[in-house]
Amino acid sequence: MGMLAFARRAARELRSTGESARRRTAQAASELTPQEAHIIRLVREGLTNPEIGARLFISPRTVEWHLRKIFVKLGLTSRRRLQRTTTKGLG
Numbered sequence: 001m002g003m004l005a006f007a008r009r010a011a012r013e014l015r016s017t018g019e020s021a022r023r024r025t026a027q028a029a030s031e032l033t034p035q036e037a038h039i040i041r042l043v044r045e046g047l048t049n050p051e052i053g054a055r056l057f058i059s060p061r062t063v064e065w066h067l068r069k070i071f072v073k074l075g076l077t078s079r080r081r082l083q084r085t086t087t088k089g090l091g
Contacts, residue, residue, distance in 0.1 A: 036070050039063060044083055 014020055032040070042052045049060040056063070067079070076082050
């Protein structure tokens with residue numbers, strides 16, 4: 001499908017902006033991304049998915065998708081538990 005060529009091109013473009021792609025490891029897959037950490041902070045402020053989406057310029061469905069990933073990574077099953085859970089570096 002040409003994915004290797006696409007990945008190389010994306011890496012070149014990132015390098016040209018001074019950024020780099022992070023390596024995908026088992027540990028990286030379980031770590032929260034900056035976007036996920038931001039969404040957690042907004043959930044803790046009491047915002048709804050549509051409100052979070054409006055702040056981050058993403059759809060409420062995308063917020064929902066991020067929340068599902070967050071729940072898996074943190075071993076949670078509900079938004080209420082997310083609001084009560086303390087997570088390193090999120091305050």
